[in-house]
Amino acid sequence: TQLLEQSPQFLSIQEGENLTVYCNSSSVFSSLQWYRQEPGEGPVLLVTVVTGGEVKKLKRLTFQFGDARKDSSLHITAAQPGDTGLYLCAGAFEYNFNKFYFGSGTKLNVKP
């Protein structure tokens, strides 16, 4: 059983559509991160959120940390083929903020 559950596992959409990916847990995290991973490469950090209710924007990507710090979402507006990849969330606890627990990921395919 994983601490962080991501949904959906797979998502295939057309260019221009909007989408939301979810990362849920029953545990309270001190911080939560989102990564994007392309085939054959290591994950690349997109954002870190640390405050309950926090919203961060990165161009067309909007990240939200739940008020209770148990869940997070990633919303992409007007998806592009370049957004294709595996999106991973990872959480860390206050007592060991260097140890990260990863969700199993959401595989996104954006068709032109």
Added chain:
Amino acid sequence: EAQVTQNPRYLITVTGKKLTVTCSQNMNHEYMSWYRQDPGLGLRQIYYSMNVEVTDKGDVPEGYKVSRKEKRNFPLILESPSPNQTSLYFCASEGPYEQYFGPGTRLTVT
């Protein structure tokens, strides 16, 4: 440029033949980790190190060893590899609230 390097990138080996995967970072980070990534299971931490000569088990340490003799290097050692260790391995170097990952090592044990 912040960088984590791993070698080799690809390795095919046979059961029982000892191997080492090297990892090096240039960010002067104290904290480094090794992960394995398997389909449907995500990234699972194998071992981590909080500083030179300080290492500890992660979530799936069986069959692996690590050492941290210098701050920049954190090699992963498989003394007697088995087929269930076939996986994609990532080294990570960590600062507060962020991690930088290496490019990965795809290991196949036959």
